[in-house]
Amino acid sequence: MLYMVHMQVNIPASLPKSEADRLKAEEKAYAQKLQQDGRWRHLWRIAGQYANYSVFDVAGNDELHEVLSSLPLYPYMAISVTPLAQHPSAIATN
């Protein structure tokens, strides 16, 4: 199943920079692993925001929750999820 996910990152100013940098590095490695295995299909920065729109391709709600809640920056994110269905006018079958 495909899901469009919006992630807004809100790292508190009280978090030490070294800890924030460590979490960002872990997040990058985890995100790139998921892109390589095909589950994180698209990752786009929203211009001007510390936020992204992503498309995930996973088995269903439970796997998506597992993937998202394992993000190193998860404690500092506001996440919204939109399930995607095939559009009848779309040429691509995805």
Ligand SMILES: O=C(O)C[C@H]1C=CC(=O)O1
């Ligand atoms: O920067 C972000 O948008 C948050 C998160 C998503 C991928 C990644 O490397 O960090």
